[in-house]
Amino acid sequence: MTAEAAVRVAMLRSPRLQQEYARLGLARADVLEAVQVANPTLSLSRSYLDPGSGYNRLAGLTMPLADLLVLPVRTRLARAEYERAKLEIAGAVLNVAADVEAAWYTYVGAQQVADMRTAVAGGADAAAELAQRFFDAGNISELQLKQEQAAASEARIIAARARADAGRARLTLNTLLGLSGEDAAWATSDRLPMPVGAEDDPQQLADLARTSSLELLAARQQAEILVDALGITRKLRWLGGSEIGYERERDADGSRLRGPTLDLELPIFNQGQAKLARAEALLARARARVATAELGVDNAVRLGAEQVRELSQVVAIHRDALIPQREKVVERSQQEQNFMLIGVFELIQAKVQEYNAYESYLEAVRDYWLARVELMRAVGQRLPSDAAIGDRTPSVQDILTPSAEEAMPGMDHSGHDMSSMPAAPADAMEGMDHSGMDMPAKPDAPMAPAAAPADAMEGMDHSGMDMPAKPAAPAVPASAPADEMEGMDHSGHDMPATPTPVDHSQHGAPPASPAPPTQDEKETEEDTPTPPDHSAHGDTP
Template sequence: MRRLYTPMLGRTAVGLSAILLAGCASVSSDGGLNDVSSLTQSRIGQAAHFKKDSSNSDAEIQALLAKPLTAESSVQIALLNNAALKVSFAELGVAEADFVQASRMRNPSFSFGRVSGGGDAEIDRSVVFDIAGLLTLPARTRIEHGRFEQAKLQAAAQAVQLAADTRRAYFTAVAAAQSAAFAEQVRGAAEASSELAESMAKVGNWSKLDQARERAFYQDAMTQLARTRHEAIASREQLIRLLGLWGAQQEFTLPDRLPDLPSQPQQMNNAEAQAMSQRLDVLAARRDTEATASALGLTKTTAFINVFDAGYANKSTTGLPRENGYQVSLELPVFDWGGAKVARAEALYMQSVHRTTDTAVRARSEVREAYSSYRTTYDIARHYRDDVVPLRKKISDEVLLRYNGMLASVFELLADSREQLMSVNTAIETQRDFWIAETKLQTAINGGSNTDTRTMP
């Protein structure tokens, strides 16, 4: 330590510290959630709100549950009530706290020493400030601000992903309930056919082989009904978990059927470019690269010397006038020249660059794949709606006419009825697949994968 004496440095340091403290960032009232809501609103048409007053949210949720759920109202409930999303929002507070902390200087240190003997006393006093922290304050603030913005993007991505998961669960639950209803009709037709075959076999008008076939079909229908009922319960429970419901809230009503197909499918146009400009995981990866680049520059700047303290000091000795001056303390690079820190920062930067490239490549590919699935499921669902189901109905009408004209047996009529019901059930599945594919396409463009793009410290 080297000590020189000047009367001005103490007052200068104190004044500079006051100016810096006045310009420090502070914790915001919303914790960044307003920006998250805006990001979510622009991508899924609904804002994500974290309301501290749960009574208002509960009243809004009850009003939505009082009506048959739609895909949009399900998403709205999930954004209000999903506990995992609230955890993600709470993480924003950590990122903002780091940002605010980075904008503030380290507290000055005060030292006091007294030595006495032989009737004399010597008193040393000093106030030391972190000059290295002062010089790097703008860079550190800029880095943590970038991290905070990245955290907002990640929280918005969680909200968009929750909305997509909720829509998929909703369409799956509605389709499963609809399929279970049709499975009950198939079971009824199979039971009637089996009972009729048994009655005719008793009077000798039906062979044991044909009777066994009808009985086997009835057993298969019972198994299928049990399976579809479980799928209806499981898909409903999945929706309940995403909505965060419990108790009496679970008694909500779903519509009897899925929404109709749109008249025309969407065109891809510039979907890839759109994904690159607004997909949240891509934007978060870019933010991470920018922050890591800034951190690399700061590391290179402070690699040689990263401890530099200076401050005001005075000394009082019995019988002598007070002496004023300053003291300077810095780290001598004797054993550590900072090469390892720079190498680590460079590795983290390259890691971030490659992660951003990988995210962009996957994003483009996922958009193309999602659009292919969207168009394929749309064409199949429309084919079943416009061709297969009407054709099955036409066949059923013809069989009924033949039965009324005594040209077809009752078993032919029942068998045709079963086939028609199964084709309708397949049409339900294709319609469900389309709406799920449409949800995946929107997520591929606006949201992104569940990959976390943050760099570990």
């Protein structure tokens, strides 16, 4: 069932519209009563004379004089009132149609949100089950396990509330449509229309509303009727209850008297001041209602147009910025999780945030169409831009089950060689957080073996060690090959990598003075790096 189909069903089945149609019948009855004059009054009398002298008979026919004088004017006023009633009822029909459309958009949006929340709850349950397995394997703490389980419980609660909201919205729509029982087993589209490309100009909509707003037109019609009624009241205020008629009398002797009659109400005490004051007050109130309606319609149209424009921008921000950004976050998170740079729970959280972005997008589209319904209500007719409605948003099923190309865009694992990885259990590293390690952003090279060269240590964080970031290589004793000592880590040994020359000054005999170095020894000494200072790592021998 589309929004247009829902409106058609409401026009035929809605009890609320049946009430409005009944009001139209009442207005038509008032017109019929107004165009008819009051029934004449027949009077008969018989009066006796002296006993045995006979009796007189009198017959008369009268009718109100004011009804005959104001009949044309009253007919005109009644027809104008009927037109005003039709405008009011047409406005009520438009309000019912707007309420049905708003209820339809609300229900479809609520159903989309419920489906998204159900999917998020399913993902949260899967994350909680995975956390339980990790906890059983000793990979995460009990705190992390309870956090995932609590998040899953909250997701289920939110999903249940979303489904309840969707059910409530459907019942509201059924009430407006006049459907229940088996008639309410209808299905609707799961996709809302996209916002139109070009919105209507607010000034043009305001000008259109001044001539098409049914509420405003009905208020103006009422004011015109009361202006005419005030003029009639001023002219006929002196008539009061005057009557005109015809009388015929027959005496006892057979003579007859006949002729017209006129009964006039003398305006001595009541001169129609109350009727005149009432007519003037009704006209003043009607004019105030016209001014209020004009101001309200103008402000409602401008506010509605502004709301539509702002919500259209919100939809555009979701479509062009937020959703692509969240999709890219999921893509990068998937890549980092593949390289064990983040845990699987961080990836799940990124996916949940992506679903939240989609849900916010669907809610923004729903709010946009609800704002357009209110704008249509203020204008009094369909918006000119309705002709540009075309594309529709993706369904929840399209969001939850993307195509294979869209599932992990940009990921190419054909060049990854996993043969160099150690034969560790598949789930040993799963869920571990390496975000605090200063590893390269793109570790494309395979993992180095234990006996890695010195260059393999480059990029690691040694900020907590009291040694230079890149110490010079220590002098290698002649007895050890250079290849065997290279890359070994002596930071945990109490002995320095290069022995300090022994001081023999305390042994009693001064050491022999060394011979002056030759030229070759000087060059060799210059090329030899200075041994590092390990005094901070322990006592030197």
